[in-house]
Amino acid sequence: MTGTPHIVVVGSGLAGYGVLRELRKLAPDARLTLVTQDDGHFYSKPALSTALAKGKVAETLITTPAEKMAAQLKLDLRAGRIVEAIDPQDKAVLTTGGPIFYDKLVLALGADPVRPPIDGDAAHRALAVNNLDNYREFREALPDSARVLVMGGGLVGTEFANDLSASGYQPVVVDMLGHPLAQLVPPGVGDMIRDALLEKGVEWHLGRKVLAIHKSESGIRAELDNGMAIDAAAVLSAVGLRPHIQLAQDAGLEVARGIKVDQTGRTSDPDIYAIGDCAEYPQGLAAYVTPIMAAARAIAPSALGTPTDIRFPPLSVQVKTTAYPVVLLPAPMGVEGQWQEIANDERGIKYHYLDAAGAIRGYVFTKDYCQERMDMDRALSEQITGVAA
Template identity: 75%
Template sequence: MSAAAAPHVVVVGSGLAGYGVLRELRKLAPDASLTLVTHDDGHFYSKPALSTALAKGKIADTLITTSGEKMAAQLKLDLRAGRMAEGLDREGKVLLTTGGPIFYDRLVLALGADPVRPPIDGDAAHLAIAVNSLDHYREFREKLPDGARVLVMGAGLVGTEFANDLVTTGYKPVVVDMLGHPLAQLVPAAIGDVVRDTLAGHGVEWHLGRKVMAIHKHEAGGLRAQLDDGTEILADVVLSAVGLRPNMDLARDAGLTVGRGIKVDQTGRTSDPNIFAIGDCAEYPQGLAAYVTPIMAAARAIAPSVLGTPTDIRFPTLSVQVKTTTYPIVLLPKPVGVDGQWRLTDDGGAGLKYLFVDNDGATRGYVLTQDRCQERMEMDKLLIESLRETAA
């Protein structure tokens, strides 16, 4: 596409998804007009690194890889930092922001996801911190005294990684989750039990099958949480890690089609042909895809689609490394809505190996632990070949 024909592209959101699309756009259209709108400073950093930053001795400022100003210079874009996207005039193709209207030819929504805020009673419920951004992490560290007792609400991926990070750096995490074992939606119970016992051996306190009902300020300082069975937990800080919800208010209010996220087709296009969505806010035909690998794959396809060459997103095998250094795990989650069972195929001294086998006998997911994590590439290759054979 020539520079004269290149559209003015506005991207909302400065996370990995937003910057991923902008990088790909700049490669394809060196002279295109690109504008980035973000409510924060536009600094680039790795969000997955937030749950391992303590062990690496990182504070918020040292997690920044590249400042917003440098990113703007490198990508030759107009950075509109500190601006909230308030609405869309789709007919006029105008993004309404707190800094005024911005006209676009194509718009890319990289809005991310917002932390789920469970209903909790008590005069200190609002003090629970959900760490989903650099600013959130800064607040968390500022409120974290040395050796603090930290109540972690949620034992999913983020909550378990934070528990590992906290306990290996001298803090005292207490984890509460309604389900029966850590990583319950990702791994079979037997592996969840090993994760629980391993972290307990390092000092993590678990309250599984339980729910936080209220958080109160404690008379002697700190916080007092009450569980549904009457148990009281004293803590210096409460970290909420109960999940994320795709940010789709802007899209919904503008009349775009939404479901679990902003619905897009295989090219990343929404129900409006001039608007695309990517990352944690997007619901692809395959469903939500909130990890780094699918974001980068989507960016490589959405950029040419935005510039007028529709390109299908081709997601690679979406395996995940769980950052629990006390008990390493690599997994490929079982597909949502697919029935089957986890089967233990190896329990040798090198680690555990489970395969998720669907009702048709096809392997659709896996979990590797400890030294068996090295088999990740081999397993990904086998599953790709298996899916191709099934499709044929």
């Protein structure tokens, strides 16, 4: 690659802007173009599930307007452009505003909300809050102190239930599994989260499924698989996210659950990289803030011609449930093991996830034990790398 490279980034979330920041640090003269179907404002997506209790409207969640980001990073910002296809042969991104040619391309496409099959004439009202526009629409549709049906009791659904209850709304959570955060925490912790939120006014229907959503005087009426009906003013869909892989797949890139990348973030095409929620790293999907920043620090030099391995620290997560504080490191995908209770007292609960050899591979801490997160992450980081953090 001779002269100044032209690097095109698709997507203006944390992953897209994260890699652009790193690129600009390393290459003050590189041509950088950002293509986004949104307006390009920078904001924290994790803040969406705590915004109600903080009294935030969509505009106050914007941390840096698009124009300022473009000026700071010396970007050619193409906002409001939908990418219709990628042409790897001609090295072009085909957008609704015409083709954009690249030397290197970084896909930061994010993930799309899973839409479960639901019957009824109001099924389309189930709103997934996955960006600023969704949040604006959801908030504007919400009467004060309304009942809100939350479909899904995973991380996002539970955080929204906490936020809604702390803001004077009445959340009703329906989830097919037996306890909140069932894919992340053992039942003992899930039950404590459920009970703490129950005290705050959250209604739970666990082991249940929404079959249909109908229009009604109150807004909607949801029909559950046990024949029960739930009336609410609005419906929030939090049943999960699916990495956005269609563009990459259509372009002939290798995909599985996400867009497959190597340890440097490179896809099966040597001139195309993927980062964030859309990427499937050798370790699997890694959709939180910490891995995005770690990946950006490696993908930027790699795209500029110096292949650099992504080094992920332990990817622990703080669950934003103020009613019952939880931090956790999810058990790694495909690692056989089991949860072991280490402590359960007035300070909270501690669990370790032990693999077949008895090594700690994940953990869940609650309440006062959350303070041990940094020490545990440091110890696990040393265990992985053999180097003191």
